Amino acid sequence: MSKLKSDFFIRDFSHIYIEKNVIDHPMTRDILKRFPEAVRVEIDHYKDVFNRSRQQFPVQKQSQKLILAEKTGEKVYPGADVSQDFGHEHFYYTSSILNCIYNCSYCYLQGMFPSSNIVMFVNQEDFFQEVDALLARHPVYLAISYDTDLLAFERIAPFASRWIEFARERETLTIELRTKSVNYAAIRHFQPAENVVLAWTLSPDEVIRRYEPLTPSLDMRLKSMKQAMDDGWRVRVSFDPILYIHDWQAQYKACVARTFSTLPADKIEDVSIGVFRMARDYLKNIRRTGSQSDLIYYPFECRDGVYSYPEELAEQMIRFVRGEVEQYIHPENIYL
Amino acid sequence: MLYLVTALYNEAKPFIDHYQLKKVPHTSKFQVFRHDDMVLVVSGSGAFQSAVATTYVLTRFGHDETSNILNIGIAGAVQKEGPYQEGDPVLCHKIVHHDNGRAYYPDILAEHRMKEGSVETFAYPVGEAVRSDVSADLVDMEGAGFYEAASSFLSPHQIYCVKIVSDFLEPSAVSPQKVTRLVARTLSELEDLIEVARGITAIHRDVLTEEDHRLLKQLAGNLKLSQTLSHQLTQLAKQYRLRTGKPLTGLLDDYTELVIESKHEGKICFEQIKERLLHT
Numbered sequence: 001m002s003k004l005k006s007d008f009f010i011r012d013f014s015h016i017y018i019e020k021n022v023i024d025h026p027m028t029r030d031i032l033k034r035f036p037e038a039v040r041v042e043i044d045h046y047k048d049v050f051n052r053s054r055q056q057f058p059v060q061k062q063s064q065k066l067i068l069a070e071k072t073g074e075k076v077y078p079g080a081d082v083s084q085d086f087g088h089e090h091f092y093y094t095s096s097i098l099n100c101i102y103n104c105s106y107c108y109l110q111g112m113f114p115s116s117n118i119v120m121f122v123n124q125e126d127f128f129q130e131v132d133a134l135l136a137r138h139p140v141y142l143a144i145s146y147d148t149d150l151l152a153f154e155r156i157a158p159f160a161s162r163w164i165e166f167a168r169e170r171e172t173l174t175i176e177l178r179t180k181s182v183n184y185a186a187i188r189h190f191q192p193a194e195n196v197v198l199a200w201t202l203s204p205d206e207v208i209r210r211y212e213p214l215t216p217s218l219d220m221r222l223k224s225m226k227q228a229m230d231d232g233w234r235v236r237v238s239f240d241p242i243l244y245i246h247d248w249q250a251q252y253k254a255c256v257a258r259t260f261s262t263l264p265a266d267k268i269e270d271v272s273i274g275v276f277r278m279a280r281d282y283l284k285n286i287r288r289t290g291s292q293s294d295l296i297y298y299p300f301e302c303r304d305g306v307y308s309y310p311e312e313l314a315e316q317m318i319r320f321v322r323g324e325v326e327q328y329i330h331p332e333n334i335y336l
Numbered sequence: 337m338l339y340l341v342t343a344l345y346n347e348a349k350p351f352i353d354h355y356q357l358k359k360v361p362h363t364s365k366f367q368v369f370r371h372d373d374m375v376l377v378v379s380g381s382g383a384f385q386s387a388v389a390t391t392y393v394l395t396r397f398g399h400d401e402t403s404n405i406l407n408i409g410i411a412g413a414v415q416k417e418g419p420y421q422e423g424d425p426v427l428c429h430k431i432v433h434h435d436n437g438r439a440y441y442p443d444i445l446a447e448h449r450m451k452e453g454s455v456e457t458f459a460y461p462v463g464e465a466v467r468s469d470v471s472a473d474l475v476d477m478e479g480a481g482f483y484e485a486a487s488s489f490l491s492p493h494q495i496y497c498v499k500i501v502s503d504f505l506e507p508s509a510v511s512p513q514k515v516t517r518l519v520a521r522t523l524s525e526l527e528d529l530i531e532v533a534r535g536i537t538a539i540h541r542d543v544l545t546e547e548d549h550r551l552l553k554q555l556a557g558n559l560k561l562s563q564t565l566s567h568q569l570t571q572l573a574k575q576y577r578l579r580t581g582k583p584l585t586g587l588l589d590d591y592t593e594l595v596i597e598s599k600h601e602g603k604i605c606f607e608q609i610k611e612r613l614l615h616t
């Protein structure tokens with residue numbers, strides 16, 4: 001009998017590659033406890049595995065491995081131009097994890113990283129130290145779920161929880177935890193922190209079905225958000241990236257309406273809106289490695305090194321979604 | 337194409353018999369055997385030999401994203417009371433070159449039923465006397481050379497290194513007959529691995545079929561499209577294929593016979609085709 005596609009691949013996290021110098025790190029030991037069956041492979045440096053040449057991101061995605069490593073050098077970066085800074089002067093981002101368990105078709109990670117294996121930097125204490133050094137100079141706004149969906153991993157490695165605890169004791173630090181997951185339950189036991197913003201990315205169900213494989217449905221996300229808001233957390237909504245799909249107006253109209261019929265609009269921190277955009281080289285890489293999503297092959301236009309929809313269409317999409325959101329949210333609280 | 341690389345003829349024999357491989361005449365100093373899309377090369381002993389033979393077959397018979405290559409050979413296990421027994425096939429997740437300390441990591445994506453381990457490649461047969469020099473589970477004389485060469489052509493998930501435990505640091509105790517016997521006993525596991533390897537690489541082939549490519553080439557010629565537009569046409573076609581799951585023929589048939597007079601006219605047709613590929 002011929003085999004199914006899923007029979008060919010060994011399960012995710014079947015192998016854990018561990019840098020020699022973090023083998024005894026407490027976070028390493030905690031993570032390993034969750035995967036007693038995994039094959040452990042000792043390595044010198046995470047790049048020996050992560051940066052090998054000719055890796056195929058989409059193929060590896062079918063059986064993702066874990067790499068436990070120590071992050072050396074810079075750990076916290078000033079915000080990139082394309083990201084929204086929500087009016088904060090000192091906007092930074094950091095990545096405790098590289099790559100994601102979800103598989104969004106539009107994700108830039110596919111084009112940015114040579115591998116889809118997941119790297120976890122277990123030396124979180126060094127990240128904290130760097131943030132403290134910045135805080136000594138000025139207040140800091142820090143996006144902690146960059147280049148990954150941090151909360152989606154919370155049951156494997158509690159990075160988000162530790163960031164929340166860290167932030168709670170530092171008034172001049174604000175952290176944003178962005179997610180598509182419904183893992184709110186994993187941090188629910190905490191008292192809501194004033195300087196922690198939980199941000200959910202929302203999409204119409206049709207987009208989720210076609211372009212956000214493995215992520216929770218819109219309803220599930222809304223349920224988590226509602227819970228977080230009821231518990232007293234600051235919650236941000238993000239309709240980003242908006243995608244040009246058949247019937248997009250009806251789809252996004254319904255999505256916005258459903259969002260604000262579930263969530264109390266007056267208690268929402270703010271809303272960010274953006275259309276699909278991706279750095280030119282990343283899109284090129286994704287096309288080269290043979291993405292199996294139609295989205296990637298859309299005739300995007302390149303402006304200033306960034307691919308997006310033709311200008312007129314992009315503006316039309318933003319205008320439309322913004323118009324829908326403005327029925328519920330004050331324009332001052334909408335970020336483009 | 338599926339490639340097998342063995343150091344010795346005795347290691348190759350069970351595959352030659354099982355897959356009915358026929359000798360390819362007048363190749364090189366290496367013995368090469370083939371049947372359909374399976375090619376086996378006998379490299380001779382040593383990392384360097386293995387690297388040269390691997391490079392030779394991959395260049396001579398070609399490679400693409402559907403290719404797979406396996407190094408299969410005997411190896412010594414370092415620990416007698418360890419996890420490996422004589423005759424065990426071991427899929428290597430780490431290959432160390434003893435001479436320069438470099439380590440290689442093939443992707444282990446394939447579901448398999450072998451034990452796994454690391455192998456260290458030495459320039460000489462490893463006996464008891466050098467046990468303390470070994471950092472891996474197994475020792476061989478080819479793995480690192482094979483991997484280094486294969487990884488110049490293929491992705492890490494297309495490369496497999498399977499070592500069959502023949503001894504416990506007593507290489508002289510392994511007769512040629514024993515080698516053949518040990519390899520023959522692992523045929524069923526290896527056959528499964530080959531099937532899975534082929535299955536994995538078959539999934540990730542080009543979005544467009546050969547027929548699609550022919551059609552697009554013909555259209556680009558007919559419409560006198562520049563290289564940029566012709567590239568855009570291919571991207572649009574992929575987008576259409578993945579979005580609808582339908583073939584290109586049928587949708588674009590009316591353009592295949594078209595002869596245009598000027599580049600300008602070609603551009604107009606391109607815009608019409610673009611519209612069709614985006615919105616049908």
Ligand code: SF4
Pocket residue numbers: 099100101102103104106107108109147148149180
């Ligand atoms: S959830 Fe975010 S990081 Fe994860 S795959 Fe989707 S876009 Fe990428």
